[in-house]
Amino acid sequence: MRNDQDSPIRxxxxxxxxxxxxxxxxxxxxxxxxxxxxxTVQYPDVAPVLQPRYRGxxxxxxxxxxxxxxxxxxxxxxxxxxxKSGPRKVDKETxxxxxxxxxxxxxxxxxxxxxxxxxxxxxxxxxHMGNVHDMSGYTRESMIVEFTELAKQGxxxxxxxxxxxxxxxxxxxxxxxxxxxxxxxxxxxxxxxxLRRQSMxxxxxxxxxxxxxxxx
Numbered sequence: 001m002r003n004d005q006d007s008p009i010r011x012x013x014x015x016x017x018x019x020x021x022x023x024x025x026x027x028x029x030x031x032x033x034x035x036x037x038x039x040t041v042q043y044p045d046v047a048p049v050l051q052p053r054y055r056g057x058x059x060x061x062x063x064x065x066x067x068x069x070x071x072x073x074x075x076x077x078x079x080x081x082x083x084k085s086g087p088r089k090v091d092k093e094t095x096x097x098x099x100x101x102x103x104x105x106x107x108x109x110x111x112x113x114x115x116x117x118x119x120x121x122x123x124x125x126x127x128h129m130g131n132v133h134d135m136s137g138y139t140r141e142s143m144i145v146e147f148t149e150l151a152k153q154g155x156x157x158x159x160x161x162x163x164x165x166x167x168x169x170x171x172x173x174x175x176x177x178x179x180x181x182x183x184x185x186x187x188x189x190x191x192x193x194x195l196r197r198q199s200m201x202x203x204x205x206x207x208x209x210x211x212x213x214x215x216x
Contacts, residue, residue, distance in 0.1 A: 047172075056130045064095075088102075097124065132159075
């Protein structure tokens with residue numbers, strides 16, 4: 001009889017303990033930062049702190065893209081637009097995509113959630129989350145980035161308007177140079193800046209696979 005009468009009381013206090021305990025576990029990280037010293041980063045003079053897995057505005061390697069639409073299909077908000085003049089495939093000899101021309105690859109950043117789901121199914125790993133963290137525009141149309149137009153300029157990622165100026169903080173100069181040197185692209189064209197730019201331009205026109213050695 002006594003055990004049956006005590007069990008509801010024991011359960012009542014056990015529920016209270018579990019409630020308090022789960023709140024403390026959930027707030028552990030938050031409480032730690034509540035008492036941490038506040039640090040103000042003097043942006044834009046000082047570079048913002050970006051974590052290794054930061055998901056910023058994309059950088060796109062058009063010379064590898066086969067326009068398979070896998071990224072567009074994975075996008076939950078349908079903000080990726082792809083157009084091509086014909087089928088494309090990867091040339092095993094060069095590691096670059098050949099075939100029809102890439103006529104359009106665009107992302108509407110007014111819709112983009114930066115979820116990174118577009119990068120996972122890409123078979124050629126040509127679309128990546130980048131390190132551009134600040135973009136703005138005055139119209140919805142200006143938030144649509146045409147990566148095929150950027151490829152004509154030898155760029156893989158959009159540049160913020162302020163970063164296109166001549167006088168930049170040292171960290172911004174370094175980052176801009178990294179974009180121009182294609183430091184984030186790791187493939188057969190690594191270190192060959194001019195060849196990569198030529199490959200980017202060739203992706204905008206129909207092309208044929210490289211001819212095998214020994215054949216005319």
